[in-house]
Amino acid sequence: MLRETAREAFRALSKRVPSYMLNFEVRPGIVFGFTCYWSWVWVVFWSSLFYAEAPPASLFGVEGLDSLGALWFFSLLFMSATLLVISCLGEKASTPAARTLFMALAASLTAVGTAMVAFPSQLFAPSVLPQAYAFGASLLGVGSAFEMTLWAELLACLGSRQSVVYFVGSTVASVVAFVLLVALGTGFSRFVTACLPVVGMVLFSRQRGLVEGVARASDRPADGDVENRSARAVLVDALALSLFFGVSYGVMKGLFVFEGGDVIAFRDQLNALSMVIASLAIFVTMGMFRMDFRRLTYQVALPLMASGFVLFPAFAPLNLVGFFLHQIGYQYFYTVIWALWPVMASRCRVSRMRLVSLGIFGVQFGQLAGSLAGAFIIGLGLDSQGLGLVSSVSVFVVLVVALFAFGNPVPSDGWITLRPFGQHEERRSKFRQSLESLSTVRGLSPRETEVFELLARGRNKQAIARQLCISENTAKTHIKNVYRKLGVHSQQAMMDMIELDAKGK
Template sequence: MRHSTTVKRNSLATAFAKIEENLKVRYLGIGFVWAWIYCSFETSAVYPDRDGISINADPSWLVSATVVVAAMIIGGIVLRKTDLSTSKCMRVAAPVLVAFGTVLSGIVPLIGIEPWLLYCTSGITTGIGTALICLMWGDALSRLEIEQMEIAVPAASLVTLLCCLVFPYIQGVPGILAVASLPLISGALLKLFYREREGKPVAARIVDRPERGIVLDLVRIAVVLFAAYLLVGCLGAMSESEDLVQQVSGVDVPTLIGSGFGLVLAICFIMFSVRIDFSSLFRWLAPLLVLSVALFPWQEVAPNFISTTIICIADTSMQVIAYIYVIGLAKRKAMSPVLGIGLTQGFVQLGVLVGNLLGVWAGHAVSEGTLSVFVLALGLICLISFATMLVPQGAKKPFVRDRPDAPDDEWETKNQCARLAERFGLSTREQQILEYLAKGRSQPYIRDELILSKNTVATHVKHIYQKLNVHSRQELLDLFEGR
């Protein structure tokens, strides 16, 4: 019993040590951008007249949602060949534009007038600023190692969740300034990130002409994201700004629970999926989205609570996995990370925009009796069903065995691994992984080659180290060089 407890403690210590090694606060800046997107439109200090979670909160909402779509897609295309780490002016201007637009939108209701010029200025500045800072973070995260990125993106989502526990409940001018500080924090972390990476090799190169199949798959994923977020936006626009649970507790419980479960789902997917691709995730999310729509027509407390929670689960997990998947494509030198983030996130915002417009129209039509909410729900279910057909199927890469004409040094390494496996009792799979480690291959590379999950490869590597009595990759390589 004591031995089992000691092993568990050592495993937890090893896991935390690995997270600490691969995760730094400066890597979490995109989480503050996501937090701003949620908190700015949930904070009553910024939008006191919000009616539902939709663009009808304020004219600047509509302008911002429209501008960010164009800025994301156009920016991704125009800047795809640009080294954004050298764009110091853009790095400063983007967060300042978002903060300025937030303050401007917040003070308009305080002065008691509705100047369209100020609303348009607020929407344009926040839309352009948000798009630019998201594109820069896509470029920045592509410079990390795969294992670092797979820790940083979920951790950034956790930052968003924590911010949502505090910022929406700050009232008055302090609330406006608090929300406006989020993009500034993100910009400061981006500056620290690029400063740390100065002089280091870029993990993802800029590709002039990405493979045609990759581009087509990316477009299909963007369309699927559009359909999913159209559903999210439509249901959000038709929902009450505060349900009964929130009125009683004072906290947006469905959003917090759903975001938490969505983050856990994304982490489990990263750890245990044999390959991180969008198709594997969406096979699980599509039924959840259909269930949330099916529950929506019944506006009792329990169905509404479950529907909202499921939507938040899908939103959080899709956001995390879509970022990791797109940046993973860039790291495999298949495409520019800026183009991938611009296209997918642009279609996400387009789905939110169209969904909110549809929700506002449908809400009026339902209240007037010209549209049945059940007919609307059926239409949304059909939309998700057809979108599922567009999800590209991730092709699994077969394991290529060593050829008979392999170089002599490869055969020598293979023979050394066979001798070590026999001497220390390694399994067949552990011997296979040891051969890759002896060649200096990383764990992400081994995952792709052998089609294994991250957790499975990490477990095998841990067992190999224990059996060979080594504690690092360098000690393992030294073991081969010394034989």
């Protein structure tokens, strides 16, 4: 019943937005499973439910740094280390056996670690409370690394368009769960939160066939279809972008120290509102306006993040407005990064598991390093002039990154080459031009065009069904329609037509 309700809601939504955004079969298991994970993340790290349970123990002996808390520090530290290990494993981490192990570790370690930081005084004696709490935060970080990597790999297999749609849908649903759990504010809420990672992994286990199906039927582009880039260059790009993003958010977190129950509650409300606004904004700009990734970051995300640093040294409530704007830019940029990973993975023969784990490592390690730097600055007790200088330097760094990373006009060098929702590179091959011209001239629908491109890359009916997340009967129907509109009767005849058309260009 719930599954059919979700499908009907998705169909109703698809009638109100362009067809190229939602022309795939929704999988409620992905939406609900991803929602469980993000609800867990935001309740644990973005609310006061878990930080309030931390034992009153000094972490660093420095007032500014202690404001971060043991939960934040140890979880991010061990999460970053785990992600780095997964990335170094390379192809070994992409096997079915490895995924099974990762699923078990993700569910068990995250649930146990969350329970340890949720109920420390009930589970441990006062003499070992700080050490046990830190150990629980460490387990939580290790388990979360596995779980986030598995979800990121799955979305990377589905492509940029589905990544954004699932990410936005799960974010909005997670906000509802976040608000409800925080509003209850009881031990029961913390218990439910500890169970969410287990539920998420159970739902993921029913979708893992998508990942392994794509791995068996490699969806690498044909020769000359995309810009030829080395695996190392793609990994460096992913790491650099993620580090910048993570450090920016971490610095802002370290600079803003919320004290008092009313202020913290207001912060939680700002977080929830910023997530909804950013999700809707990314859906509109990427889907309806079809903005490329350069414009998404250069014209939307980075200005929002820079405005947060500009208003940071101001007096209340302007500083809260700055925090709010930065949160919107953060969530917006985060969605862009998740949409970039599928595109980057298509540019070289690097495993998606390695790419996404390295990207997430950059985000998490950047957040840790940035928050330590921000908290250290606050601990120095700077006056308004000093804080204004920090603000100016932060904005300058954002602008420099925007200029050199996103402003490069050369298509082969900058992030401008990456386009959302199947948009193509400006320098296209004759093969690509032929596919597009034949699709237009022969009147292929958006879905038939996708099937046409996969057929041109040598995919069979089973591979097409797996990659597009449709049934084999549906794939067979689309293939028949493509052949009929092209006036051919076989895949080989279709390839001959494409080759003949390419020679004339």
